[in-house]
Amino acid sequence: MGRTTVEVAAPRTAAIYLRISEDREGRELGVTRQQQHCRQLAKRLGVKVVAIFTDNDISAAAASQKERPEYLRMIRDAKTGLFGTIIAYTSGRLTRAPREFEGQIDLARNHGVLFQFVASPSFDLTTSAGRMMARMMAAKDTGEVEDISERQSDRKQQLIANGEWTGGRRPFGYDDDGLTLRxxxxxxxxxxxxxxxxxxxxxxxxxxxxxxxxxxxxxxxxxxxxxxxxxxxxxxxxxxxxxxxxxxxxxxxxxxxxxxxxxxxxxxxxxxxxxxxxxxxxxxxxxxTRQKNGGATSLVLVGSHLYTCWCGSIARSGGTTASKQSRYMCKGGGHTRLAGPVDELVRAVVCARLDSQGVRLLPKTGDREPLLKRLALLKARAEEAAALFGDPESGFTAEQLKVTNARLKPKIEEVERELAQLADGSALEGIADAPSPSAAFLAKGIERQRVIIGALVEVTILKAPRGRRDFDPETVRIVPRPRPA
Ligand SMILES: [Zn+2]
Structure with a gap:
């Protein structure tokens, strides 16, 4: 991103912009350190620092409305050609509001000024693609960008921003360069x-x-x-x-x-x-449910965290009876039921469904496509709104952006839920299409069986009449789940 623009055309002189503010980055990374970092970057870029501008935003909540005199002076000076590059610690230091960003685009387009940041990516504002990217960054919460940069050391952050490997031991799946797949x-x-x-x-x-x-x-x-x-x-x-x-x-x-x-x-x-x-x-x-009792292997019973008790609470492994038989105990009411007969019945129903419906239970391969397309469309709309907001000529307000996002968010979440459900359906691959689906199912470990059961049926343990010793299948309700159409 930023790198290439630098190498192509770095003007000889630069200004550094520093801002101290109430946010975490502003407090922790005082002006002195911001300046050190910016000077180092200037050195790397081969530009001479000819001016430093510092604003103090610490005073009062009204700060966000207050003008920044030094920022404005810097913009004026840049237009007169006093320097060709403006350096700041992050783009968030320089730009507080998407609106200010348009002034920077003007500087880039009409005066050839370059912007460089120590800990956030730089974009070439003289190209429409660069402006688009930068507008989207500016429209996002700058706080998020700054948060990320705080956690990383500065050099590392620069590498990360450029999509590069920060080094260390060879990553599994890749060569020593961290780039080439094995x-x-x-x-x-x-x-x-x-x-x-x-x-x-x-x-x-x-x-x-x-x-x-x-x-x-x-x-x-x-x-x-x-x-x-x-x-x-x-x-x-x-x-x-x-x-x-x-x-x-x-x-x-x-x-x-x-x-x-x-x-x-x-x-x-x-x-x-x-x-x-x-x-x-x-x-x-x-x-x-995978982390209870310390990890993925903790599910003793196949219906633990899967079956529902008649009281509406979730059933879990509930220890053993005096005769050492495992039982379920619901979380809410402590209702118990011997596990063996219930699991046997559930497995039998699942086996019957697997053998009778077989491959028809598998999600169709094309199922993901329309969902992914819809997801991409929804995301494009969100980005479009952000870009509109960044463009003052559009007249798109912060309120409109908020409304648009509030409308898109639940839709995006819904599509993602559906995609996750499809992933669940993939638990049936290698089972439903096996020569004997039921045998393939029974050969699997408890974790996999649990996912398959959950994908195919909904199990409720009903209230059993007191005093009955033998197992009554009527006391378990097993409802088939519809498969993705
Ligand atoms: Zn219960």
Missing amino acids: PAEQERGLDAAKRLLAGDSARSIFTEWNVAGMTTTAGGPWDGSNFRQMILRPRNAGRVGKIPPGTKDFRKALDKLPKSRWPPLFAPDDRQAAEDTWVALMIKMTDP
Whole structure:
């Protein structure tokens, strides 16, 4: 991004713009450090710093409305040709509102001024593509951009912004350059992702790898932690950087990361598909029901966190009876039921459905296409709105932007939910199309069985009459779930 514009035409003189403000970056990264960083960047760019402008935004809440005298003076001086480059720590330091950004575009187009930032990407404002990108950045919450830059060291941040690898140990699936795929490892990684999505446990996969003598790139065995770290890295989706802890909206978080210069491991030729896989995997791997009692292998009973109790509460593994028989106990009311007969019945119903419907249970391959198209369209609309807002001639107001976003957000979320459901349907691949679907199902581990059951039926444990000893199938309600049409 920024790099190429610099190498093509860097004017000889530059101004540095510094701003101290109430936000975290402004407080923590005082003017002195901002200036140091900007001077270093100037040196790298080979430009001479001829002026420094500093605004202080700390005073009062009205600051956002207040004019910045030094900023305005700098714009004036730039127009007279006193300097050809303006350097700031981040684009957020320079631009507080999308509106101000138009003044910068004018400087770039009519006066050939370049903008360079220490810790955010620079765009060539003399091209329409560059302006479009920069407008979108400016229309976004600048706070988000600044937050990211705070967490990274400065040099690293620059590399990340440019989509480059920040170095370190060889990443699994790639050569030492971090860019070139190693086909054998890439296939393994992609296969692991598919199996996880289909319901296999992480443990079953990395145990296989260990048995096959396949080590981590450090030469050690795989375990739950290094496997998880490897499979969930944004690198696999063709993005650079990290997802902040506590993230709930994985798609949004991923969108904020710069695109990588290396091909995504999950789909080297299709970035969208790689991102979809990654998002589905994040949702799956952070599913709270997988983490109860310490990890993916903790599901003792196949219906744990899957069946519903008659009281409406979710059923979980509830220890054993005096005669050592496993039982379900609902979370809310503590109602218990022997697990064996219930699971046997549920498995029988699922087997019958698998054998009778077979491949018809599989999601059609074309199912994802219209959803992906719709998602792309909705996102394009959101971006269009942001771009309109950045263009003062459009008359598009902040209020209109807010309304548009509020309308688009639930639609985008709905499509993403549907895509996730389709990923669930993929649990049936290799099962519903097996020579004997029921045998293939029963041969699978408890994790995978659980996903398949959840995809095919809805199970409710009904209230059983007291005192009855033998199992009455009438006390379990099993309703088939409709398959994607
Ligand atoms: Zn209950």
